[in-house]
Amino acid sequence: MEIKIEKVSKTFGKKQALEDISLTIPSQSCYGLLGPNGAGKSTLMKIITGVILDYSGDVVVDNQKLNRNLPAIQRKIGYVSQEISLEPTLSAQDNLMFFGRMYGLSGSTLKERVAQVLAQVGLTNRRKDLIHTYSGGMKRRINIGVALLHQPELLIMDEPTVGVDPQSRNYIFELIRSLKASGTTIIYSSHYMEEIQTLCDELALIDEGQVVEAGSLTAIRKRHTKSSVFVKGADLSADNLAQYGLVHEQKGGFTVETETPLQTLQQISSALQTSNLVVEQLEISQSNLEDIFLSLTGSSLRDHNE
Numbered sequence: 001m002e003i004k005i006e007k008v009s010k011t012f013g014k015k016q017a018l019e020d021i022s023l024t025i026p027s028q029s030c031y032g033l034l035g036p037n038g039a040g041k042s043t044l045m046k047i048i049t050g051v052i053l054d055y056s057g058d059v060v061v062d063n064q065k066l067n068r069n070l071p072a073i074q075r076k077i078g079y080v081s082q083e084i085s086l087e088p089t090l091s092a093q094d095n096l097m098f099f100g101r102m103y104g105l106s107g108s109t110l111k112e113r114v115a116q117v118l119a120q121v122g123l124t125n126r127r128k129d130l131i132h133t134y135s136g137g138m139k140r141r142i143n144i145g146v147a148l149l150h151q152p153e154l155l156i157m158d159e160p161t162v163g164v165d166p167q168s169r170n171y172i173f174e175l176i177r178s179l180k181a182s183g184t185t186i187i188y189s190s191h192y193m194e195e196i197q198t199l200c201d202e203l204a205l206i207d208e209g210q211v212v213e214a215g216s217l218t219a220i221r222k223r224h225t226k227s228s229v230f231v232k233g234a235d236l237s238a239d240n241l242a243q244y245g246l247v248h249e250q251k252g253g254f255t256v257e258t259e260t261p262l263q264t265l266q267q268i269s270s271a272l273q274t275s276n277l278v279v280e281q282l283e284i285s286q287s288n289l290e291d292i293f294l295s296l297t298g299s300s301l302r303d304h305n306e
């Protein structure tokens with residue numbers, strides 16, 4: 001399912017949550033929305049899902065305008081919102097049966113889908129346990145299972161790993177990989193660059209309601225990566241290094257920006273040897289998505305207390 005977002009804007013009162021967003025999400029890809037809290041990721045996902053109906057611009061799904069064909073398109077979408085919504089006094093299996101009926105499934109089809117989904121999220125053995133006995137990660141997996149019951153062509157997942165233990169996170173990652181392999185289009189939001197780098201084919205960096213960059217990871221890296229040499233040592237100072245390039249103090253050491261990292265590394269290495277300075281770390285480093293985001297927006301992806 002291909003999704004074209006064309007000049008989409010959304011305001012809440014005086015707050016401009018999205019401003020003139022244009023993106024193309026290719027069919028059968030995993031597309032990442034990466035940005036800090038409040039960037040506008042959830043708002044964009046809610047527009048594509050049809051939760052938010054009053055926006056300007058167009059969302060075009062497989063060449064059909066979303067707002068003109070909403071019910072038909074919605075039937076092909078699975079949406080995992082940030083909040084988990086399950087009935088805590090029912091078992092996992094009964095939750096899935098309940099939501100399955102709401103999707104219009106019934107009889108043996110419903111039972112088969114519930115069994116398949118339980119296997120997909122790795123919770124067949126725990127299917128009869130009540131949801132309130134589940135860990136946060138297990139609840140999240142069932143919540144994702146609910147969104148998969150009607151075999152959607154497009155799965156929209158809003159920060160699905162927040163508050164999730166590593167084991168459940170791995171289940172979620174594996175599930176995304178297998179859904180993608182079977183042709184599902186996935187839109188995945190996060191403020192963790194590692195998740196987007198691992199899972200997504202393409203991504204948009206979003207900040208303050210605007211797309212600051214979009215494309216494949218390789219293309220974004222090519223456009224913005226600055227190579228540099230990182231050096232750390234007890235008696236080093238920025239003055240020792242200024243002759244080799246622009247110096248930033250970082251992670252207890254210094255980053256020297258340079259067009260010729262190998263040569264710079266060799267020069268720094270021999271200068272340090274000559275002056276007998278103790279070196280703890282000396283290496284070439286490349287910008288990651290976090291660095292690129294910082295250089296484009298001046299702000300970081302995560303809150304400082306994370």
Ligand SMILES: Nc1ncnc2c1ncn2[C@@H]1O[C@H](COP(=O)(O)OP(=O)(O)OP(=O)(O)O)[C@@H](O)[C@H]1O
Nearest residue numbers: 012015016017035036037038039040041042043044
């Ligand atoms: N219903 C609403 N009413 C008023 N303001 C809203 C509403 N929903 C979102 N906003 C505001 O719009 C901006 C974008 O919010 P949004 O939830 O889309 O961001 P986000 O990138 O998904 O971040 P988070 O991960 O924190 O949800 C924020 O400033 C938010 O406070």
